[in-house]
Amino acid sequence: MRAVSVALLTSLAALLSTQVVEVRCLDMVIDNDFSSNSVTPLFPALANANVSLLAVTSVTGNTWNAQSVGHLRRYLQAVGTANNSDSQRAAQVKAVSGANRALVRTPDSYEADAALTGRLRFAGAYRPFNATAEAEGADPSGDLQNNARVTLQGQERPGPLSGALQESANLYAPNFLVEKSREARAKNATFSIAAIGPLTNLALAQAQDPEFPKGVELWYQGGYLGTGLEAVLSVINSDYYVDLNTAIDPEAAKAVLRAPYARIVCVADFTSKIIASNDTLSRAAALSDSASDDQRYLARQISDPVEVGLPAWDDIGVALPIYPELITKSIKVRLDVDARAGGPAYGKAFAWLDDLAPSGLQEVEFPLSINETRFFEIYVSAAQAFINPK
Numbered sequence: 001m002r003a004v005s006v007a008l009l010t011s012l013a014a015l016l017s018t019q020v021v022e023v024r025c026l027d028m029v030i031d032n033d034f035s036s037n038s039v040t041p042l043f044p045a046l047a048n049a050n051v052s053l054l055a056v057t058s059v060t061g062n063t064w065n066a067q068s069v070g071h072l073r074r075y076l077q078a079v080g081t082a083n084n085s086d087s088q089r090a091a092q093v094k095a096v097s098g099a100n101r102a103l104v105r106t107p108d109s110y111e112a113d114a115a116l117t118g119r120l121r122f123a124g125a126y127r128p129f130n131a132t133a134e135a136e137g138a139d140p141s142g143d144l145q146n147n148a149r150v151t152l153q154g155q156e157r158p159g160p161l162s163g164a165l166q167e168s169a170n171l172y173a174p175n176f177l178v179e180k181s182r183e184a185r186a187k188n189a190t191f192s193i194a195a196i197g198p199l200t201n202l203a204l205a206q207a208q209d210p211e212f213p214k215g216v217e218l219w220y221q222g223g224y225l226g227t228g229l230e231a232v233l234s235v236i237n238s239d240y241y242v243d244l245n246t247a248i249d250p251e252a253a254k255a256v257l258r259a260p261y262a263r264i265v266c267v268a269d270f271t272s273k274i275i276a277s278n279d280t281l282s283r284a285a286a287l288s289d290s291a292s293d294d295q296r297y298l299a300r301q302i303s304d305p306v307e308v309g310l311p312a313w314d315d316i317g318v319a320l321p322i323y324p325e326l327i328t329k330s331i332k333v334r335l336d337v338d339a340r341a342g343g344p345a346y347g348k349a350f351a352w353l354d355d356l357a358p359s360g361l362q363e364v365e366f367p368l369s370i371n372e373t374r375f376f377e378i379y380v381s382a383a384q385a386f387i388n389p390k
């Protein structure tokens with residue numbers, strides 16, 4: 001009897017296992033400098049059940065890390081409240097605090113170098129401290145010594161932490177990334193990082209564990225090559241074509257882009273030309289009559305942004321590792337970043353074809369275009385999964 005039932009169970013198990021549908025599962029981390037209205041890059045990763053979002057990590061860039069991780073927690077709380085599977089998955093995502101400052105560059109060195117290096121139209125955390133703006137809730141800038149201050153007010157403030165947010169509250173992004181790379185390498189696998197902010201956390205992870213890059217496919221929103229001409233064609237271009245992520249932490253960018261990652265893709269210049277139409281934004285932000293306060297809050301991130309008309313830089317940076325088939329044209333280059341302070345090339349990227357490149361540079365995939373129609377379809381449906389969930 002017993003032997004028969006074991007045989008029966010075994011064949012049942014075999015039958016069940018062959019019927020399990022093969023699902024492509026992408027292990028992924030999003031690393032970003034969150035500021036106001038930066039929830040949308042989370043949507044494509046959260047809305048796709050094939051993505052296992054291991055964590056979202058925070059870093060200094062547009063503002064200081066402490067404020068950035070505050071924004072991130074609020075965004076994750078807002079997406080985790082609906083009663084459906086997307087929302088339940090989102091509620092499991094860790095928010096991990098990272099580097100408080102760049103490796104070398106500071107607000108003071110930015111100011112001190114400006115006569116030689118030039119200025120950024122938007123300098124993120126390096127903008128001068130403005131007490132009035134911060135009292136009104138603006139993202140902190142300047143005053144490096146007090147970089148842990150958080151100015152989030154009203155609906156922008158995260159509620160008390162619970163669940164995954166509470167459990168991840170004491171993790172540190174470089175340590176977390178090192179651990180995930182170790183786990184991946186132990187399985188002869190990799191995980192993807194959509195690095196859509198400065199590369200400080202990755203540089204610190206590499207310094208801790210030189211093997212770290214080998215477990216990571218890096219998708220970096222930076223490494224612009226066309227900034228010289230583009231940035232002087234109009235005032236708007238002088239804001240859109242600066243490669244801010246590289247400029248905030250040039251030393252980290254140089255170290256990371258020279259390290260032996262399993263793959264490096266720079267999601268750069270072309271993204272500055274891709275801007276959602278008003279129709280796309282309205283469709284992404286459409287609410288039902290019975291929308292909750294959190295859904296209305298998420299919709300306003302799109303329909304009532306602090307700054308209108310910005311390119312979809314970070315949204316593309318997250319979508320491409322999930323939907324690489326969006327890429328319609330791409331070249332391969334050897335890429336480097338100039339990290340010599342005190343000159344106009346400080347924080348700028350340069351590239352060569354293989355046979356002409358200086359030694360020691362990694363091969364970088366450099367997309368030149370994507371299917372924008374398809375990208376915005378994904379953008380709208382991913383936003384709607386949380387703003388107007390079914």
Ligand SMILES: *[C@@H]1O[C@H](CO)[C@@H](O)[C@H](O)[C@H]1NC(C)=O
Nearest residue numbers: 022023024025047048049050
């Ligand atoms: C998940 O992966 C499966 C198998 O590759 C695919 O058929 C499905 O379309 C994917 N789902 C999404 C939302 O991309």
Ligand SMILES: *[C@@H]1O[C@H](CO)[C@@H](O)[C@H](O)[C@H]1NC(C)=O
Nearest residue numbers: 081082083084085087088390
């Ligand atoms: C959540 O959804 C399930 C099924 O979709 C339903 O049975 C349950 O009552 C819902 N819970 C709440 C709190 O709305």
Ligand SMILES: *[C@@H]1O[C@H](CO)[C@@H](O)[C@H](O)[C@H]1NC(C)=O
Nearest residue numbers: 128130131132133134136138
């Ligand atoms: C400081 O912020 C206030 C309020 O946003 C603004 O009106 C003022 O122009 C800012 N000051 C400087 C020097 O940028």
Ligand SMILES: *[C@@H]1O[C@H](CO)[C@@H](O)[C@H](O)[C@H]1NC(C)=O
Nearest residue numbers: 184185186187188189190262
């Ligand atoms: C590890 O993966 C690579 C590439 O996928 C493969 O060529 C190699 O044989 C694998 N090694 C082991 C030990 O599984």
Ligand SMILES: *[C@@H]1O[C@H](CO)[C@@H](O)[C@H](O)[C@H]1NC(C)=O
Nearest residue numbers: 277278279281303304308309
């Ligand atoms: C899109 O909306 C913005 C802000 O609401 C407005 O300034 C702009 O004129 C609109 N563009 C078009 C083409 O209607």
Ligand SMILES: *[C@@H]1O[C@H](CO)[C@@H](O)[C@H](O)[C@H]1NC(C)=O
Nearest residue numbers: 328370371372373374375377
């Ligand atoms: C781009 O995406 C659209 C919408 O999904 C599709 O209809 C079109 O065929 C795609 N274009 C190319 C060149 O693949």
